[in-house]
Amino acid sequence: MTSQHKARKLFVELQNEKERAQQMDVEWGRLQLEQSTLVTPGRVESLARQQLQMHMPQSDQIRYIRSNGVVTGLQ
Amino acid sequence: MNYATVPQTSSQQALPAWRSRVLYVLLLTGMAGLLARAVYLQGIHNDFLQQKGDARYGRVIEVPAHRGMITDRNGEPLAVSTPVESVWASPQDVEMTAKQAKQLAQLVGLSDAEVKAKLSDDSHDFVFLKRQLPPEQARQVSLLGIPGISLQREYRRYYPGGEVTSHLLGFTDVDDNGREGIEFSLQAKLGGKAGSQQVIKDRRGHIVEDVASLRAPKEGSDVALSIDSKIQFLAFREIKQVVEQHHAKAGSIVVLDAKSGEVLALANWPTYNSNNRNKPALNLMRNRAVTDLFEPGSTMKPFTVAAALEGGKFKPDTVINTENGVWTVGGRKIHDTHQKRSLTVAQVIQQSSNVGAAKMALSLTPQIFCRSLSENGFGAATGSEFPGEATGKLRDYKTLRPIEQATMSYGNGISVNLLQLARAYTVFANGGELKPVTLLKQEIPAVGIKIYSETTAREVRDMLELVVKPGGTAPLAQVAGYRVAGKTGTSHKLQNGKYVDRYVASFVGMAPASNPRLIVAVMVDEPAGSEYYGGLVAAPAFSNVMGAALRTLDVPYDAPLNNVLQAPKEIIGEDA
Incomplete structure (x- = not known):
């Protein structure tokens, strides 16, 4: 009798944990989706261009630091 | 009450014996019937009943x-x-x-x-x-x-x-x-x-x-997948922009990793949004880069030249008589857009001469010429396992007439899909080795098939570099900081077996030319308007995608940053 009661209690506990795991699974999927939607290159680019007023540097605005420490670039 | 004391009449004693026997038999039969029924229900018919019972509450x-x-x-x-x-x-x-x-x-x-x-x-x-x-x-x-x-x-x-x-x-x-x-x-x-x-x-x-x-x-x-989502976005944005700018019917772009044959990006315009559950129109659903065939035009010439170089009769500086731009083969005339008396093999590529390519092709037997094309993967599936891939067909060399061999040398009378074409260019990026294309991420680079010698591959690549230099057909394909090797293509479209004045403009190229990392192939279907040459329509798109992708991948420069030379006002158009 005692063991049967215990088994039932454990089963209920297992069900609860499963439920929790499932809820977290749902949440994870949602967050993953949300994150990947927020970081789509298209969105990042339009934010950078419009909100932050960024643009691609012209080739004469780029300086290169060689591995020997010499800075090169075009004036 | 004591029944024993009740006197019993003789008539009662005379009850016939059969009555008790009948009763006994009746009871026995009844019992047997019940037993049989019980066995039937519990044993033989049990499964069915159990099922019915479960059906009342179970699902x-x-x-x-x-x-x-x-x-x-x-x-x-x-x-x-x-x-x-x-x-x-x-x-x-x-x-x-x-x-x-x-x-x-x-x-x-x-x-x-x-x-x-x-x-x-x-x-x-x-x-x-x-x-x-x-x-x-x-x-x-x-x-x-x-x-x-x-x-x-x-x-x-x-x-x-x-x-x-x-x-x-x-x-x-x-x-x-x-x-x-x-x-x-x-x-x-x-x-x-x-x-x-x-x-x-x-x-x-x-x-x-x-x-x-x-x-x-x-x-x-x-x-x-082998896709790089950043490059995929760059490629998609560019092809959309190009198709809209030139009011073209459609466009496709493929970016390959030149070393491993992995597809880094593959995009088409027009397209649809796969999140939308309404079934899109069929023409939007087509993945044109894989399912549509087109005549590649001059983008085929490097393969003709490579086969001719392998044949041993030509060197990059061999001079070919280009007959002032018109040459008759089997009663049909082959034209060049610009009349030149003679060109070297390298100039044939640079200025995209049809006559030169045809002469080189005809120096080979039909068998060798066709084999060299099929070795490059034309006429066969790319192995990308993309559903609905159109493979195109190569003519049987036994029935190939000289004029057909001549036109095939500059990409007419042969159809390819864009992925096939991009893949074929891996031979020039890998010392003559054709890489298998794949859409899945590869841990170890795939082993390709050796088709041309190291020397032939390098020589053709050097010629392809001339194409983007001033004097070539695609100066607009240049990329700041990187050497580029590539080839333009412009072909008339076929309608009911006749060439019409609608075009497919294409450009396939690789960079950095010193040791190619990427291959980008661009195809624009029916650009409307005065510009329809591959060098004017597809080359700028190539340049934008290639430059951005190389920067994304942090590929070291192999040219000074001021390498982009101003294109001449008049860009040489290759023959369409």
Whole structure:
């Protein structure tokens, strides 16, 4: 009798944990989706261009630091 | 009372013996009948009865399996399944008030009448009211607590990239089976196996779940593609822009890793959004880079030249008589756009001379010429396993007439898809080795097939570098900081067997030319307007995508940053 009661209690506990795991699974999927939607290159680019007023540097605005420490670039 | 003392009459004693025997037999038969019935019910007929009994309260419901995720090569999700709930009803068991009915209809987004119609169908004991409801709404439905109405977990596919990746990935149907693209071709790997679960129904028709799991669902596995989502976006944005700018019918772009043959990006315009459940129009659904054939035009010339160099009769500086731009083969004239008395082999590529290419092709036997094309993968599937790939067909060398061999040398009378064409260029990027293309991420670079010698491959690549220099057909393909090697193509379109004045403009190239990392192939179908040369329409798109992709991948420069030379006002157009 005692063991049967215990088994039932454990089963209920297992069900609860499963439920929790499932809820977290749902949440994870949602967050993953949300994150990947927020970081789509298209969105990042339009934010950078419009909100932050960024643009691609012209080739004469780029300086290169060689591995020997010499800075090169075009004036 | 003492019965023994009751006097018994003789007539009673004279009761015939058969009566007790009859009674005895009757009882025995009755007993036998009952026994037989019991054996029948408990033994022979048991399964059926058990089943009927279970059917009164038990239900077996399907437990869907999670479909594997598709990611790009860096693990960015491209297609994700998230759980949603579907609302289903068992019409006989449904009892609800008018108010509940109204709330239910509102939650599942149907009209009252529609809900009623679905529930009045008593012939089924399973009816979907609404599939794929967001979890929030589904919870509210279950809070209504209507007997006979239950939720079932399902998965819905989302594509964060939307239309950027739609042709590549395709989509799944409402039952989570792949219908197009990679979702379709990798269905066996992505799709899980649904499990089943037994549930029981209580007196009021509510479902009590988790009685027993009959079969656990088997989850689908994740798939990592060779795609780089950043380059995919760059390629998509550019092809869209080019097609719109030139009011073209369509356009495609393919970016390959030159060393491994992996597809880094593949995009077309026009396209559709795979998140949208409405079935898109067929012409939007076509993944043109793979399913559509076109005549490549001059982008074929490097293969002609490579075959001629391998043949040993030509060197890059061999001078060819180009007959002032008109040459007659088998009664048909071959034209060049610019009349030159003679050109070297390298100049034939640089200025895209049809006469020169035809002469080189005809120096080879039809057999050798055709074999060299088929070795480069023309006329055969690329092995990308993309559904619906069109392979094109090569002519049989035995019936090839000289004029046909001549036109094939500059890409007329042969059709290819863009992926095939891009793949063929891997021979010039890998010292003569043709790489297999794949859409799946490769851990170790695939081994290709050696077709040309190292020297031939390098010589052709050097010629292709001349194409983007001033004096070539595609100075607009230059990229700051990198040496570029490539070839333009412009071909008339065929309509009812006749060439018409509509064009396909293309450019295929690789960079950095000193040690190619990427191959980009651009194809624009029917650019409307005065500009239709590959060097004017496709080359700028190539340059933009190639430059941005090389920077994204941090590929070291192999040229000074001021290498981009101003193109002359008049760009040499290759013959169309």
